[in-house]
Amino acid sequence: MYHRFSWPVAILSFLLTALLGLSLGPGGLDPFPGQQIFFIRLARVLLASLVGSGLAASGAALQSILGNPLAEPYLLGVSGGAACGTALALVLGISSDLLGVFSLQAFSFAFGAGAIFLVYRLARVHGRRPAETMILSGVVVNAFFSGLIMLMMSLADRQLNEMIYILMGSLGIMFTRENAVLLAIAGGLTWGGVAYLWGRSRNLNLMILGEAQARSLGVEVENFKRSVFFLTALMVAALVSLAGVIGFVGLIVPHLGRLLSGPDNRRLIPVSALLGAGLLILSDTIARSLGGAEIPVGVVTALLGVPFFIFLLAKRKASS
Amino acid sequence: MISARNLSYSYGCLPALCGIDLTADAGQLIGLIGPNGSGKSTLLNCLAGLKDGFSGNVYLKDREISSYRSGELARLVAVVFQDNHFSFDFSSYEVVAMGRSPFLRPLQDEGPDDRRIIEEAMRRCDCLELGPRPVTELSGGERQRIVLARVLAQQPEILLMDEPTNHLDLRHQRLVLEVAGSLAREGKLVLAVLHDLNLASNYCHRLILLNQGQLVADGRPEEVLTGPRISQVYQTNAPVVRHPDTGRPQILA
Numbered sequence: 001m002y003h004r005f006s007w008p009v010a011i012l013s014f015l016l017t018a019l020l021g022l023s024l025g026p027g028g029l030d031p032f033p034g035q036q037i038f039f040i041r042l043a044r045v046l047l048a049s050l051v052g053s054g055l056a057a058s059g060a061a062l063q064s065i066l067g068n069p070l071a072e073p074y075l076l077g078v079s080g081g082a083a084c085g086t087a088l089a090l091v092l093g094i095s096s097d098l099l100g101v102f103s104l105q106a107f108s109f110a111f112g113a114g115a116i117f118l119v120y121r122l123a124r125v126h127g128r129r130p131a132e133t134m135i136l137s138g139v140v141v142n143a144f145f146s147g148l149i150m151l152m153m154s155l156a157d158r159q160l161n162e163m164i165y166i167l168m169g170s171l172g173i174m175f176t177r178e179n180a181v182l183l184a185i186a187g188g189l190t191w192g193g194v195a196y197l198w199g200r201s202r203n204l205n206l207m208i209l210g211e212a213q214a215r216s217l218g219v220e221v222e223n224f225k226r227s228v229f230f231l232t233a234l235m236v237a238a239l240v241s242l243a244g245v246i247g248f249v250g251l252i253v254p255h256l257g258r259l260l261s262g263p264d265n266r267r268l269i270p271v272s273a274l275l276g277a278g279l280l281i282l283s284d285t286i287a288r289s290l291g292g293a294e295i296p297v298g299v300v301t302a303l304l305g306v307p308f309f310i311f312l313l314a315k316r317k318a319s320s
Numbered sequence: 321m322i323s324a325r326n327l328s329y330s331y332g333c334l335p336a337l338c339g340i341d342l343t344a345d346a347g348q349l350i351g352l353i354g355p356n357g358s359g360k361s362t363l364l365n366c367l368a369g370l371k372d373g374f375s376g377n378v379y380l381k382d383r384e385i386s387s388y389r390s391g392e393l394a395r396l397v398a399v400v401f402q403d404n405h406f407s408f409d410f411s412s413y414e415v416v417a418m419g420r421s422p423f424l425r426p427l428q429d430e431g432p433d434d435r436r437i438i439e440e441a442m443r444r445c446d447c448l449e450l451g452p453r454p455v456t457e458l459s460g461g462e463r464q465r466i467v468l469a470r471v472l473a474q475q476p477e478i479l480l481m482d483e484p485t486n487h488l489d490l491r492h493q494r495l496v497l498e499v500a501g502s503l504a505r506e507g508k509l510v511l512a513v514l515h516d517l518n519l520a521s522n523y524c525h526r527l528i529l530l531n532q533g534q535l536v537a538d539g540r541p542e543e544v545l546t547g548p549r550i551s552q553v554y555q556t557n558a559p560v561v562r563h564p565d566t567g568r569p570q571i572l573a
Binding site: 200212 | 365368370390391393394395397398399401404405406407408409410411414415418419421422424426427474
């Protein structure tokens with residue numbers, strides 16, 4: 001059975017990519033770069049595993065709870081909100097003077113959190129929030145924020161470069177004393193969130209049977225949905241504010257995880273988290289060691305992700 | 321075991337159930353019949369605790385249904401739904417094992433007792449050999465046997481089924497109703513929405529006939545399925561004959 005090897009494979013892939021990330025630099029293999037560079041690499045590996053595991057686990061959870069294999073963390077409109085916050089902070093030049101170094105991230109997080117409430121208000125139908133209206137209002141809110149981002153990009157001049165860079169995703173955020181608090185909050189929220197999703201993985205399995213069936217098997221469906229939506233949305237807001245909109249990790253990694261561990265969330269959540277961390281460490285290592293200038297990591301994940309996505313779509317077409 | 325008092329439900333301003341009164345005791349297989357849109361599924365869902373906002377009262381074991389916590393309800397009542405579709409390729413065994421969920425803590429694995437119950441349920445529904453196969457690749461009849469095994473693994477005292485014989489061939493229709501009948505003989509209460517009047521007549525101890533949200537008749541099959549009542553409720557004339565083996569009324573299309 002493939003299930004027996006899912007844990008060792010996931011852990012091994014995480015450890016190998018972490019080792020690779022720690023020992024590769026712009027000049028190729030360089031395992032002993034000195035203390036300062038080593039800590040910079042370690043910080044990036046840690047941030048990559050935080051973002052990768054958070055996105056992958058919340059993607060797996062949302063796909064289960066919505067019963068839809070094409071669901072992903074950015075579907076709920078939060079990423080658009082957080083990215084819009086980043087863009088606005090850059091245009092207004094808030095980052096330098098208002099709240100110190102981490103104001104950019106704080107601004108972005110606040111916008112992401114605002115987007116959650118907007119989506120949640122919109123999705124309410126007769127006191128309930130059906131999965132379809134959640135997805136629809138997420139898409140609508142995302143589209144609105146994308147419009148705002150485009151508007152700001154067309155108005156911006158010298159900030160445009162920085163804006164593009166952040167929106168495409170980057171793990172280059174500097175670890176300083178000022179943003180340590182923010183990183184600690186994001187870390188606690190994300191890994192606490194992953195632990196919660198793992199703890200509720202049986203309920204996630206039952207949600208795949210449909211809401212009525214899950215309810216008949218003892219799940220308090222509306223409460224459970226609300227907890228998962230809010231938690232994953234908060235996680236995404238925190239992660240996007242730190243690293244920008246890194247695409248496809250939340251969509252492909254759960255599918256990779258299913259190939260390895262099967263669809264049972266009791267294995268899928270931790271396996272996806274490990275694989276997501278590994279994939280993002282790998283992508284970031286490629287992004288910063290290929291050629292001279294650093295490529296946005298979102299570009300690397302998308303270039304790895306799109307072919308895989310097409311493959312999945314083709315497989316779905318063939319089987320139906 | 322189940323009783324409903326003056327139960328009404330409406331979708332917006334469209335009434336679906338109007339003042340239903342019924343009592344059902346353990347050890348019976350009861351068929352819920354009626355034309356399309358007569359409120360059968362709505363009634364079943366109200367009795368399962370899956371519909372909020374009905375008026376009137378529903379009691380399970382002399383306790384108001386709203387006073388049950390959802391986990392507690394799941395250990396008492398199991399439901400077979402009309403359509404079962406699966407977005408991910410769980411193995412058939414894993415799907416049946418989900419029936420044990422109400423009895424397990426969040427991260428607890430199924431123990432030896434649970435596995436024995438799961439295998440016994442699968443044997444009873446003639447689907448033990450389907451265990452390792454992905455549920456997404458099963459035929460309609462195979463999938464319905466898996467779903468039935470899942471609710472048996474739930475070991476409910478009350479089993480509610482919404483058209484469990486839909487899309488099944490003759491052999492599987494009979495298998496489903498025979499399993500339902502044997503549960504009733506073991507002292508459980510089984511209530512099934514059935515579209516096929518002849519199957520309902522042959523297998524059920526009692527039939528409840530709904531029309532336009534109202535309870536029209538309630539009794540033994542030969543009391544409920546009379547020629548005049550069929551033509552009145554279904555608005556079509558169909559001859560009623562006796563089944564050669566069981567003597568129960570059968571309606572010829």
